Each structure stands twice: as structure tokens, then as C-alpha cells.
Amino acid sequence: MSLNALWEYANPKKFIQTTDRVLPWFAWSAALTLVVGLIWGFFFTPDDYRQGSTVKIIYLHVPAALMAINAWLMMLITSLVWIVRRHHVSALAARAAAPVGMIMTVIALLTGAIWGQPMWGTWWAWDPRLTSFLILFLFYLGYIALWEAIENDDTAADLTSILCLVGSVFALLSRYAVNFWNQGLHQGASLSLDKEENVHDVFWYPLVVAMAGFALLFIALVLMRTRTEIRARRMRALLARERMGA
Amino acid sequence: MIALLVRDIRLAMRAGGGFGLGLSFFLIVVVLVPFGVGPQSALLSKIAPGILWLGALLACLLSLDRIFALDWEDGSLDLLATSPLPMEGIVSVKALAHWLTTGLPLVLVAPVLGVLLNLPEAGFLWLTLSLALGTPALSVIGTFGAALTVGLKRGGLLLSLLVLPLYVPTLIFGAEVARRGAEGFDITTPLLFLAGITCGTIALLPFASAAVLRVNLR
Amino acid sequence: MMLTVTDLSIARGGIPVLEGLNLTLGAGQAMVLRGPNGIGKTTFLRTIAGLQPPLSGQVEVTPESLVYAGHADGIKPTLTVTENLSFWAQAFGNRDISAAISAFALGPLAGRPAGALSAGQKRRLGLARLLVTGREIWVLDEPTVSLDTDAVAMFAAAVRAHLAQGGAALIATHIDLGLSEAQVLDVGPYRAKPLDIEDFDGAFL
16 A cells, blocks of 8 residues: 555545444454553453562653653644644544543653552652653643634644644653753752563563553544544534524 | 834833833742742742743733734734735834834843742753743734734634644743753754744744735735 | 736635636726625635735735735724834834824824723724834735724825825725725626536535
């Protein structure tokens, strides 16, 4: 399939038709992978010798964090596609992904707090990673608020796309700034969250399955929400058409 | 372009222009802080750089929605957009006018307010310098936010929501320079980062602001 | 030709309002746009002024030759009449504002803050702005709102003088300006037909 064939799906009708067929597959495989990954992770892995059973929240925390960032990346790409090629489905997909990404960020923050409490004795620390996620959450909030505030769909798509581009640059800048800022305060962070590097294989395999599950869940949710956005937009267009006295 | 700058500064200085509002706000914030955290001079001098930076940032934020809102309401923005001035130039001049009428006065009074907060002596130079370097970035970023929300009723709150996350890097590096300066540490790295952010935003962000403004004028 | 519009379709808020518009305007010519409220005259003029992109079709005009005046005059209440005019003159690269002041009888008001002017006086100030821009094509949206008969005559004289100097004007208005030489374009018949419902999917429109 050449790349050009991909643009066919930018047609809302074609998009709805195609997702009609593939959405159940994504939804069911997401459910299956999540169940397998989480049950495997929660019940069939040994407790960590230091962290006990609290370590198992990793199967929610890490995949959610991963998708929180990937959702923003997806919004960045779809925003670029809207700016360059002006395919409406692309802009609506970005709009659809934002709340999902925001919820993933919240899950990552909450599970992190629940995990952090027994581990470090505190619900929250201004660790660079935690802080970066909090800032990411604020970016999601602003992006969604801008979509909601503007009535004209095309204007909203244009403005939010540019906000997404500018926001991405500043989010990246903030990430480095926060790293720098925390070292500056504490002379080397005492709380390390570098878990990926020292995760044992026994934990790693169910984690990969859980991450795949979250990715599939994200795709299914975004497809579903994009369909909703397309229909909502078509509804607004129909209403406007009626008002014109057609 | 110069005519626009002169006009904007003149408008800000005339009655009802809001010149001085940011300054008064800055003053009030700084006066309120000791009431909130207590009068111990050791504590105050420790948090002084951060408070002064945060106060300056909020004072800056306060006047952002005026950058385009008035010109939007009375139709000037449409007329400016069809004038020979390029849109990128218009937003740059607007940001410059905002800095001259809001940012620069803040930079100048910050040392005076530093006295109120027991800012250590070594900190005055670095506080002023970091504000002088950082506030232009605040104005330019704020102009982008103002351009995003220009047509919206009650856009002020949304403007803050959009602009504050964008202010994070500037605040971090700016306050870091002031704090390290006050404590007598080496300030080279954050100072360079701060200067870099300011230069980068001044060079690039006006293009985004202009694009956004064009969309909003459609 | 100074301004050529070919098969232009325009949309307001994403909904097509006018389609198939054609017009040409040469030096010394004026055209008056007529049509009921909400038909899209303002959108049409804003499209010609380059403030918004057309849905389809073309507007051929040198952007540097055109000046637009909308419903709002872009007047700053705290600046004086002279300051307001000088600013717009400088923005368009000119200096001299005396001709504009006398053409709209603003002399006695020159030192007053624009905020202290009546609605009609403000409108005269807004129209005087056209003269200081030095541009050839005037694109005017309801220029005579809140003007009295004397001021309307003043405006008509200014337009006539502008045309005599080789300028052109495109004016949307409801009242008779007494410009007998102007062509009239009623945009009513160009109202856009709603898109076919099956054709809807591409752009939702």
C-alpha cells in the first residue's frame, strides 16, 4: 500500500466505514491483552525482595505514563497533518486523543502517588519526572480548554494545532528545565525512579503485555472518540445547513 | 512600526491605559508575602528571589489580555492587518510595547522590593539582570497567548491557563539565576539557558503569534 | 483593471453564503454593493481585503493598493483626532494629514480626544483615515452609518475626488450616496445554494 492510499482515510465517510470494521478487533484485543497482562502481573509474579507487593502497581503506572506521552506525540503528528494537508479527520483525531492522554497522565500521577507513599513515605515529591508529568497535565488542560472555547471548528483546529506545536517545544524545554532545577535544589535527586533499567525479566514480560494492552486500549478509545467527533461535527454542519433554510 | 510602538506606549500611559497596574500588583504581592509566611528575615531572604520572580511573572500575566483585546474591539486590528505592516512585525511591536510598559518597570522596581524581603546583598545584581533577561520572554510568550484568545469573550482565564505552562522554563531558569546569585553560587549555566530561551522565543514565537492572529481575524 | 473578482465563493463561520461572484473595477470606477442584511456583504469585503480566504474562486488585486474600512473605525478614545490620523498616516508611510482634516471638516475638532466625539464625528474621523492612507482602492463596509446628510455629502464628495484622481471604490451601503456614476451590484441573487447532502462528507459542509 503506497502512502497516498493512506490519505483516503482522511475522508470522514471512509474513516467511519473502515473503523466500523476494525474497531471491534481493537477493542476486544485491548480487553484480552489487558486482562492477560494485568492478571499475569498481579498474581503470577513474585514479590520484589525490597518493595514487596507494592511493586505490582508498575503494571498500571508504566503503561499509563507511556501512553500519556505517546498521546501527545500523536496529537503533535495529527496537528501537523492538519496544518499541512488540512484533513478534518486528522484535526478531530487530535481533539479526540487529548482527553484520553490527559486521563492517562492522571492515572500515571495517581498510581505514582500510591506507589510512592509506602516506598518513599510521601505521596508527592518534586522529582523531575513527577514534575514533568504535572506540567504535561497542565498542557493537556490548556489544549482541551482551547478546543472547548472556540465555536468555529476550523478556527479551533487551526489554533489548537499551533498551540500543540508551540506547546511541544515548551514541554520539552520544561522537561530539561525541571531536571536542572531539581538537581540545583537537592544536589542530586535522592529518589530515583529509574525502574525500566533494573526491571528483572520476570516482571518485564507481563509489563510488555500490559503496555501492549494500554496501547491497544488507547487506539480503540481514540478511534471511538474520533468517530464521535466526526458525527458531532456533521451534526453541527447539518444544523447550520438547516438554519440556512435548505 | 515605530508609529505603532509610539501609539501603544502613549495609549498605555494615558488615563485608562492600565500603565502602573502591573507595578501596583507586584508591590501588593510582595507586601502580602510576609503576612502569609511570617516576618522572620532569614526565611524571607531565602525565598525572596523566588517570590520576586513569581510576583513579576503574575504582574506580567495580568496585563496580557490588553495587548490585543482593545485593538480587536475597536476594529484597529482589522485595519492594522490590512495595512502595510507585516503581521509578524505587528505582534513583535505589540510584545515590545508590552515589555516597555510592564516588564521594564517591573525590572526597575524589583530591587526596591527586594529590600522589603531582605534579599541578600549579593542577590540584587543577579535578580535585576535575570529579570531584565527573562521578562522579554514573558512578554513574547504572553503575546502568543493573547493572540490565541483574542476573539474570545472571557478569554482572560483561558489566557492564563494557556500561558502559565509556557512560562515554566523561563521561571525556572530566571528564579534559579536570582537564587544562586543571592546564595553566591555560580550562575553561568542558568543565565545562559535563560538568555537562550529569551532569544529563541523572540526569534521564533512572533511567527506563531502572527499565524494565530491571522486565523482569529478571519 | 485594478480589482478583478472571478467566480468567488465565500463562507462565514464555515457555511457558504455567496457563490459565483464576478466583478471588475477599474481606475475612476465605483461600485455599490446592495443586498439584505446577513447576505454576506461584510464577508465579501473582508475576503477582498485579504482578511479571510475565499472558499473558491479568485480575487486579483495588488494588496498594496487597497485599504479596508469596516464597521468599527479603529479609533483610540484617549488619542486626539490629530494623533489618531497621524498614526494611520505613518502606518501607511505618509505624513500629511491636513487634506484629510479639511475634507471631513475635522479642523475644529483636531485637538480633542476622540473619545469626546459624537458617533457621527467619529465616523468622519474613520473616513478621513482613508485619505491619509494614500491607497487607490477603497473597500468600505457601511461607511455612512450615523452620518447626517451634510456628512454624507462630504463623504460623497471625497469619493468623487478620489475617483477623479484615478482611484476606485467598492462600497456596501443601504442609502443612496448620490453617486450617479457608480455601478450597482445586488448580491442577493448570488446566495449560495446549500450543498447536496450526499456531497457532505468531504468537508462536513
